[in-house]
Amino acid sequence: MKRLTLFISNVSAVLLLLAVPMAMQSQLVMNGGFESISTLPSNTGQWSFAEHWSNASSATGDPDLYHIQGTGGGDLPETPVAIIAPFQGMAIAGFMACGVAGTNRREYWTGQFSEALVPGQRYQMTLALANGERTPFSEAGLGVSGLGMHFSEGVPLQNDLEPLQVNAHFEFPQVLFGREWQVLAFAFTAQEPHTHFTWGVFGSDDQHSIVVEEGAGPSMAYYFLDGFEITAVDGGMENEESDADTRGPDVKPDAGEVDLDAAMSWFVPNAFTPNGDGENDVFLPVLRNMELIKMEVFNRWGEQMWLTEDAQTTGWDGQQIGHVEALHGTYVWQLQMREENGQVVTKSGSLNLIR
Numbered sequence: 336m337k338r339l340t341l342f343i344s345n346v347s348a349v350l351l352l353l354a355v356p357m358a359m360q361s362q363l364v365m366n367g368g369f370e371s372i373s374t375l376p377s378n379t380g381q382w383s384f385a386e387h388w389s390n391a392s393s394a395t396g397d398p399d400l401y402h403i404q405g406t407g408g409g410d411l412p413e414t415p416v417a418i419i420a421p422f423q424g425m426a427i428a429g430f431m432a433c434g435v436a437g438t439n440r441r442e443y444w445t446g447q448f449s450e451a452l453v454p455g456q457r458y459q460m461t462l463a464l465a466n467g468e469r470t471p472f473s474e475a476g477l478g479v480s481g482l483g484m485h486f487s488e489g490v491p492l493q494n495d496l497e498p499l500q501v502n503a504h505f506e507f508p509q510v511l512f513g514r515e516w517q518v519l520a521f522a523f524t525a526q527e528p529h530t531h532f533t534w535g536v537f538g539s540d541d542q543h544s545i546v547v548e549e550g551a552g553p554s555m556a557y558y559f560l561d562g563f564e565i566t567a568v569d570g571g572m573e574n575e576e577s578d579a580d581t582r583g584p585d586v587k588p589d590a591g592e593v594d595l596d597a598a599m600s601w602f603v604p605n606a607f608t609p610n611g612d613g614e615n616d617v618f619l620p621v622l623r624n625m626e627l628i629k630m631e632v633f634n635r636w637g638e639q640m641w642l643t644e645d646a647q648t649t650g651w652d653g654q655q656i657g658h659v660e661a662l663h664g665t666y667v668w669q670l671q672m673r674e675e676n677g678q679v680v681t682k683s684g685s686l687n688l689i690r
Contacts, residue, residue: 363449367563369426376400376409391443393493398430398442417467420606422516422561432556436545440496443535451528461520463562476553478512480544486529503537512548606687609653619650628671663690
């Protein structure tokens with residue numbers, strides 16, 4: 336897995352969930368977690384079941400919606416493309432970002448804001464992205480550079496599966512690829528009252544790197560999406576005398592836009608596979624500028640399976656107390672952390688052990 340250096344930080348195949356400053360927030364991403372759906376998906380290509388989302392008005396583009404309670408090709412965690420659990424909630428989206436180099440095949444997801452962006456207001460956007468654990472018969476396995484976002488007033492119009500020939504207001508130049516969820520973030524100052532955003536790869540194949548990451552002959556770069564959020568950040572409105580060249584989203588920001596080094600943040604993965612293949616074999620929280628006090632794992636009956644009070648722990652390897660292998664299934668974790676100001680924070684959540 337490649338180390339990403341722009342706005343994101345990769346730690347043992349698990350990315351940090353950024354601690355986003357909560358200032359004034361009037362804009363929201365409508366249905367940013369794909370939880371609000373009109374019908375449970377039963378097959379791939381049922382993007383229209385996700386409320387407030389579009390396929391960039393393509394006549395043939397069919398991005399996918401998945402749900403834990405879905406059926407057939409629309410359920411989780413095993414999809415026709417890869418095995419993956421939601422980043423949050425019960426639903427996620429998926430799409431073919433591109434095909435084999437030279438084919439210029441694209442799908443896009445277009446979302447909308449609850450209100451138009453306020454020109455001059457500073458925002459931060461975050462989203463979660465993953466490729467999942469590729470299934471033996473999957474056509475996925477390519478990785479592509481240039482995944483990014485385009486802001487617009489209204490939904491763009493894609494011609495069948497042709498690339499949208501628009502400029503990405505923000506893009507990540509690295510080839511993004513990884514089984515586990517990665518949280519991406521960028522900050523910008525709104526220039527126009529944009530109402531929509533589109534996520535994908537813009538422009539022709541010759542503008543991007545398309546590489547084989549997994550599989551013998553994959554035919555597409557396929558990505559899962561979840562957790563789109565926008566937050567109005569401290570700093571408020573830009574001063575009229577500010578240098579226009581430093582403002583977005585008409586320009587790409589630099590790495591100083593999001594101070595990952597100073598942020599207190601934490602992330603706990605929601606699945607791991609202790610099968611000894613060197614990929615995601617241990618369950619471990621990722622903390623930044625916070626101290627681990629204690630972490631426990633319980634089974635569904637409340638029995639303690641694992642405990643650590645060691646900040647340098649290497650994580651739970653799926654062995655329960657007594658050195659017996661824990662069974663495949665769902666567990667509950669509880670985490671205590673100490674912030675830099677001494678405040679103790681307790682969090683809990685669910686975990687899938689996949690064997």
